[in-house]
Structures are given as C-alpha cells and as structure tokens.
C-alpha cells in the first residue's frame with residue numbers, strides 16, 4: 001500500500017476503520033466528559049449504524065476496509081510487542097509489574113479487547129490474585145478504555161509524503177496513537193511503506209516526555225501542492241512547523257497553511273469547520289469563515305547546513321474564505337444548513353461539514369444533516385446517507401471515523417490552481 005495521498009477525494013482504494021465495541025459501554029454519566037463524549041451511545045444501535053457505513057463504503061467504491069481490531073490482533077501475536085503494549089497500558093494505574101502475569105492468562109484476542117475496552121479491577125480479580133489489586137476498589141480501571149477509537153481519523157494521518165503519528169492533546173486518547181504506530185511499524189501490510197514524518201529525530205520532547213500535539217482531524221490535504229493544518233484546541237503551532245519542514249522538504253508540496261481556529265469545542269478540529277470534496281468545492285460552517293481571520297502560510301526558504309528546511313512564514317490577516325479562494329480558483333462553497341442560521345449551527349454541531357469523500361463530488365454524510373445534504377445535492381454532489389443517532393454522540397462525523405490509507409492518484413486541473 002502506498003500510504004501517501006495527493007488529494008482528499010480521489011476514488012477511495014483503502015481505508016482503516018474501527019467498529020465501536022465494548023469500550024463505549026464504559027461510559028457513565030460521571031465520566032462522559034473526561035472521555036470527550038456528550039452522551040452515552042446505545043452500543044448495539046451504534047454498531048448497526050457503523051456496519052451500514054462500512055458496507056456503503058465497500059459497495060460504492062469497492063475499496064478495502066481494514067478493521068483496526070483485526071490488525072491489532074495480528075500484531076499482538078508478537079510477544080515483545082504484546083508485553084510492551086500492556087506495560088504502557090498498565091502504567092497509568094502503576095501496575096506495569098503485572099503485565100506478564102496478565103498476558104499469560106489471556107488469549108491474543110482478549111488482549112486486543114483489553115487494550116481497546118479496558119479492564120476493571122473486579123474483572124481481573126476473576127482471573128488472578130495479586131496484592132496490588134487488593135489495595136484498589138473493584139470499580140477502578142486497571143487499563144482505561146479507548147471509547148474515541150472509532151474516530152479513526154485522529155491518531156494518525158496519511159498525507160502527500162508520508163504518515164503523521166499524531167500526538168493527542170487529551171490523556172484519554174493518547175494510547176490510540178501507540179496502538180496505531182505499533183500497527184504501522186510492524187504489520188506486513190504497512191511496515192514497508194509507512195514513512196513516519198512526525199515525530200522525527202528533530203522533534204523536541206517536552207519535559208513530561210510528550211511531543212507537541214497534532215491531531216488528524218486538523219490535517220487536510222487541500223491540493224497536491226498545499227496542506228492545511230488547524231492551530232486549534234488540539235494542535236500546537238510547534239507541531240505544525242515541524243510537520244511543515246518535513247512536508248516541504250522535497251519541493252512537491254509548496255505551502256502549509258496554519259489556520260488559527262478559535263479554541264472552542266465546536267471548532268475542535270479543522271475538519272469540523274470545513275472539508276474539501278472536489279478540486280473546487282468545499283463544504284463549510286459559515287460562522288467559521290467569519291471567525292477565522294488569521295492564517296499563516298509556511299513555505300520553504302532554503303535548507304541549513306544539516307539539510308533541514310528553513311521556513312519562511314507569511315501572516316495573512318484575511319478570512320479563511322479569502323485564503324481558500326486564493327489557493328483554489330473558481331472555488332464553490334457549500335454552507336452547512338443551506339443558508340438557514342439555526343440549521344447551520346445545529347448541523348455543524350452534528351458534523352454537517354465533516355463529510356467523507358469517497359470520490360470527487362461523492363460523499364457519505366449523516367442523514368440527520370438534512371439541510372446540508374440538500375445543499376450538497378443542489379450543487380451536484382452525490383450524497384450517500386448513513387444513520388446517525390448514536391454515532392454522532394461522540395461529536396464526530398463520517399470523515400472523523402475513517403482513516404483513508406490509499407486513493408487513486410488525482411489528476412489536478414491546472415486552471416483551478418489559484419494565485420498562491
């Protein structure tokens with residue numbers, strides 16, 4: 001697999017997804033917010049909705065849909081990887097020393113489930129005894145769950161020249177990155193081609209050992225020559241600059257836009273604000289076009305004596321709309337809510353702008369976003385709908401739930417490339 005993408009809408013060839021599982025049933029009214037949910041989804045319905053999404057992708061494109069759970073089992077067969085994954089997962093509860101005792105008792109599939117859905121003290125006590133467990137309450141997590149894993153977009157991103165291994169802002173999502181990285185680096189399907197461009201040997205670690213944060217939802221391949229990254233609640237400027245240096249290195253990508261988003265929940269990621277669904281077509285939340293008034297453009301100025309890219313940065317004090325129009329000529333904008341302000345905000349909240357492009361002007365969208373879907377159809381877009389009453393409760397949409405791995409290389413129309 002190529003693991004490089006020159007567009008967000010070339011016909012889809014391969015995608016990675018995660019069918020929500022038992023980790024969702026770990027949510028309670030007391031922990032939903034800590035786990036970045038708005039509510040507790042009804043798992044069985046959610047799974048049905050997700051199954052429909054997956055079948056639709058396969059049926060409409062013939063693309064291969066890889067399942068995280070299966071890939072995880074395939075890499076955990078390696079004892080050293082398994083042990084390491086458990087030591088890390090147990091470290092929050094300071095129980096790393098139990099890792100070996102646990103994995104000898106569990107099948108590989110149980111290990112994968114434990115890493116995804118977490119393990120409580122009382123569940124582990126059924127399988128083994130240990131002094132450290134007696135000191136804890138039965139309801140505590142020995143391994144915490146990953147209920148956001150179905151938002152496959154965020155923990156890694158494939159862009160023009162490689163893979164970004166994302167560094168998540170919230171502790172509740174940090175283990176997602178480790179699991180994905182383990183898959184990219186070790187699974188035979190990926191390991192030959194996964195060129196991880198961030199973090200790299202130049203990335204400065206913070207005193208607590210973490211790297212500057214960047215999340216996949218903030219990363220959008222705008223054109224073959226331009227990448228947009230949101231500087232958001234979740235993504236730090238330092239990470240954007242580091243990614244920019246790597247992406248601009250070989251000269252094929254010429255501009256990295258750092259889009260300054262308001263640090264608010266409904267602007268959580270750049271892809272909650274807009275997505276691009278053809279060379280000259282974006283769908284966006286109209287308020288964002290007014291609220292985003294500064295964008296930085298990073299370009300390659302030269303290289304230093306060690307071969308590292310030196311960036312030049314231009315600050316654009318203009319709306320996101322003007323920036324996009326300057327990058328893409330004859331750009332058409334579709335607004336969430338189809339011009340109605342109440343529906344614009346309601347539908348943006350439920351990720352109306354977060355459609356998943358399976359081909360140029362072919363998207364998968366939540367059925368609840370009626371007005372946005374109508375606007376898309378009026379613009380000649382093929383809109384395939386999926387049910388959304390439970391999937392939407394985690395505050396993410398179809399794009400968030402997919403990590404595109406491979407698309408047909410897109411042939412760009414020269415007359416549409418803008419002034420930049």
Ligand SMILES: NC(=[NH2+])NCCC[C@H](N)C(=O)O
Nearest residue numbers: 036151217269394395396400
């Ligand atoms: N790409 C996205 N917009 N992802 C949405 C992620 C939602 C998730 N509950 C979080 O807060 O992290």
